[in-house]
Amino acid sequence: MQSVHETANNNQMGLPSEYLTFTLGNEEYGIDILKVQEIRGYDTVTHIANAPEFIKGVINLRGVIVPIVDMRIKFKVGEPTYHEFTVVIIMNVLDRVIGMVVDGVSDVVALAPEQIRPTPEMGAALDTHYITGLGTVNDQMLILVDIEKLMSSEEMQIIDHSN
């Protein structure tokens, strides 16, 4: 929770926050860098019985069982192919470690609050509900995602909502 406050604080104080940018299909997304634990290649996953298709399964990350979500399948963008260049972003969200398969990781960018615009109602692959704003970097639009909110949502089916 600390990092959330820090980001919020930086924004309030007018300091730039850093985002990790990645591509999904033709769109460029950004998530809070403080949520990212590491980036690694795609490894063999163990299939989880009766899980939704976009949950590829679980991997062994140095002794920790980590679920892998393929965002390309979830949001029906890009080609869900797996090869040596397939990238998994390992994130620390909601006290959990979750891996996310994306088309590619591009950069880390710093965005000052004035560079971030509110989200208009539009048809991004992601529901605008999870989008905190739009940034502009080198004339390219960056969709900023509240990854914590997205991963905890019911539609991701990562967290048990029945309890």
Next chain:
Amino acid sequence: MNRPEQQNSSIDLNQFNQVFFEECAEHLAEMEQILISLADAAPDSEQLNAIFRAAHSIKGGAGIFGFQDMTVVTHVLESLLDQIRNNEIPFTTAMIDLFLEAGDVIAMQLAGHRDGCEVRQEAIDQIRTRLRQVIDGEMTTAPVAVDITAAANSACLHADGGPRFYELLFTPAPDIFKRGVRLENLFSELEDLGELTATAQPTISAGLDENLDPEICTTCWKLTLVTTASEADLRDIFEFVADENQLKVRQIVSPQAAPIQAAAPGSAPPSPADSTQNAPCGTALIQAQLGRRAYDKNELAPGAYGRRGGEGEATIRVGVAKVDQLINQVGELVITQLMVAQTAASLDPVLYENLHRSLLQLERTTRDLQQSVMSIRLVPISIVFSRFPRMVRELAAKLGKQVELKTIGDSTELDKGLIEKITDPLTHLVRNCMDHALETPDTRIAAGKDASGTITLRASQIGGRIVIDVIDDGAGLNRAKILCKAAERGIPASDSMSDEEVWQLIFAPGFSTAEAVTDISGRGVGMDVVLRNVQSIGGRVQIISEQGKGTRVTVSLPLTLAILDGLSVAVGSEKFIIPLNSITESLQPLADSLKSVNGKRVIHVRGEYIPIVPLHELFHLKTSVTEPEKGILVLVDVDGEKAAVLVDTLLDEHQVVIKSIETNYRKVAGTAGATILGDGRVALILDVASLLEMRKSSAFAQ
């Protein structure tokens, strides 16, 4: 960037508080356990000291950590205990209940600080006033009479061959060291006879100077000894060491003084040492010794350095997180060792003989290490059992029933995590026994039973599971009543159900057959919670009951949450682990032993028809083996329910470290967690019971 640091420091403080909370809870539990074990008898000095120590430690800790309100009650309690200890106030049985209540109030304050629970100030004030009253002598005088008889008795005992007090003045010859006499051996021999105090006095009047010869003895010793030995025995010890004039022995108390003093009204039972208090001479030393705090006494004993007396084994308090980390790391080590072993297996055993031998050694050592580390988390179940005597005692009084509680297998060890989670369900079960199962003394006598009912708690390890039985000799479950109630509550049931199935009905939410809802039980929130809690830790509940004779509820739990013996099997490209303790056998079915019932396939094994559970169907896996005769059937047995799980092949037998999937994901139906195989891949561990559930619900769905 100061923020994180600040946060850290506040977290640190909380950690210290946490230590205090834990310690305080332990002290309270210890106090309660001693009080209960007294069973209305007066405590001996050891027990009294232990209670005092607990109260004192709580007070001290509360003061240090700034919980001033907690010191208020503990302070009064401590003063009272101190006065009892010093025999200024006689102990009465009413105090046991008072102390228990005081303990509750402190526990309430503790919960207030720790969990933010409500703290009732009036309860605090009330208990304080009552403790004060006792100190101020407003207790009834009746119990004193009892104490006097006890005192007289002990005094009589004392007169016949009880310990005697000797004062020895030992002035060794100056050349004693040169003769090779070791005084410490001498003193330890005396110590074997009884309680010894030694005071050294220099015999040279001049101050120490450079001419002092360390080999010349210039000291005399004044020794006091409490012992049953005779004067001759003492002189024997000094036989080769001291002449007549170098050792003076004096017995300093006439035993007859004791009964007179003890019979004085209002005085508490004296310990032998007490009887010397009025003796004419030579008692100053002994009195001074009595005045010391009792818990200081063992501080000088060997091995007691820096510790308080009365603490048995040396223990280290370590955070659970650290232990878990250790377990995880050892788990990793085991996996790495497996990986190395797999790689080495492809090497020529003749060329690499040394390597293979070392690897075997490594395997053994890692296994041992793993076992040792796992055992750190194991704690005896007596931790849970010890809380029941008090509950039973209080409930029995409230319900007007006579109940005897027996515990068997207190030393059975199980995982600390399990201990925490099994406490509530067991409490529910014992409460249920007290309220529903056991009858009042009149009813019991009318039924030809002993007026006093018995609840037995029995823990044992059977195979890979811990089995805890809660047995009562009460009325037993009433089949007709349960069926009737089930119908009333809209729970599906029929008369044709077997007894076992009927008993299972009481686990339905909202089910209770108690006629009146009491504050003990009867709201029907009990048994379903019990079942859910037990199931959440991989346990099962079974009921056996006979009308009029009693009920036995059996809770069976996995030995530990962290490790498991399993058989790895393959289905398609996936590997699974089946817990070995649920497997009875594996077989390759013959075509003519396979039958079909209602379109469902069963296998005929030794006169039994066992349903086949195809794993690939349940888990929707792609595999070439879809027919039982092409694959392997693993026969499993969960609490009497049998099934044959169809897999492609059997792979290997492993001891696997259970990893939670739920830490980072959600619960996966049919699995009990995951593990990491020798090749570093993850394999799911099957939960056979939940697999069978899945099969049933999927059968219903079709």
